[in-house]
Amino acid sequence: MLRDMDVDPGPIVQRILLGAELREARETRGLSTAAASKALDWYSGKLSKIEAGDMKTKDADLRRAVEVYEIDAERARRLQVLATDSRRRLPPARVPEWAAKYVHLVAAASELRIWSVDTFPGTVQTEAYARAMLTESVVVSPADVDRMAEDRARRAERWETDDSTALWLIVGEEALRREIGGPPVLREQLVRVRELAERPNITVQIVPYQSGAHSSHGLAFSLITIFPGRPGVVYVEGLTSSDYLGREHARSYGVAYDRLRAVANSRIASVAMLDQRISDLT
Structure with missing residues (x-):
């Protein structure tokens, strides 16, 4: 199936x-x-x-x-x-246990739509950016940070060659400004996203500060479609847990995502924002 x-x-x-x-x-x-x-x-x-x-x-x-x-x-x-x-046995993914399902769902997705408020999500993170994020986590052991950062970056590499999964990434402008790991680390992350934006199956959009109010303030979420044309799964992650919401929620989150796309800058304008920020950090 x-x-x-x-x-x-x-x-x-x-x-x-x-x-x-x-x-x-x-x-x-x-x-x-x-x-x-x-x-x-x-x-x-x-x-x-x-x-x-x-x-x-x-x-x-x-x-x-x-x-x-x-x-x-x-x-x-x-x-x-x-x-x-x-019922098969499989070694667990190196993520918090409550987030493990998300990793496997993403691997099986035909389409993935992500909204991240103020950072770039793990799905596209570089190793250095992931390490800086994980180091500040209150649920990840310091002993696991390096290994988890490496695994996260390895999973993100799929987008460099995988054209079969459609990825739509929308982030708030703060993700371009917040210097996670310092300016060099942020610049490397922005370059990664800029390169991904050139791929035919990937769309990157930025919601600028001046866009004002929108449908999803303070709430990051992912919409995961396994089978095209059928309702998918909504993934909402908290500090110590996550929720997987079914089709009765998927419609509302889908409408919210469509509204985010409408208030976000176009693909071209978003790439221009990335280019400018990369230049600023050089």
Whole structure:
């Protein structure tokens, strides 16, 4: 069901996809979470965990869900493949445990839309920029900083060769001004983003200070689309946790993102801003 990839996105993605499929099947049957849990004879909270991708689905549980939700044979077969793949073992990504799903979802995405208020997101960070950010984190051990920075930069390198995933990156102007790691580190990061902006599958836009109020003050988020034309997942990260929001939230966040695109500078004007800031830091 996943698009062809050279990198295995890992069982976490399959678990999330399986949960989303089961949730859709439940809603199609018109069952609330409570009613479905009762019909499935599952303890309170189990269904929510499975639908969120936070719990593996046993074969017996899947068979029960197929029966209760009246899922057709072909779809049941596909769900069984997902369930089997979701139980594979894979070394965890070197990110905080609560953010690990995001790394694997990004690896499987057909489209990724990111809004970052005042910094460049980990998805495109250089190693030095990532290290400067991680050093100030209150949830990352100092012993893990270098290794995590290296891994983050390695994942970001995919955009230099990967034309199959569409990336739309919008950042606030403060990201160009805040000297994370000092002027040389920021300049290197800006050069990286400037180079990425030239790629056919990547769009970079800057929301300037003078644009005034917009739809997403103080809130960074990502919209991750796995299958083109189908609702994706909204990722919202906090200091010590993250939320993965489903399709009922995806529409609102999608509207917010469209409004950000409207108030942001054009691609050409945004690249000009990057060029000017790089020049200032030389």
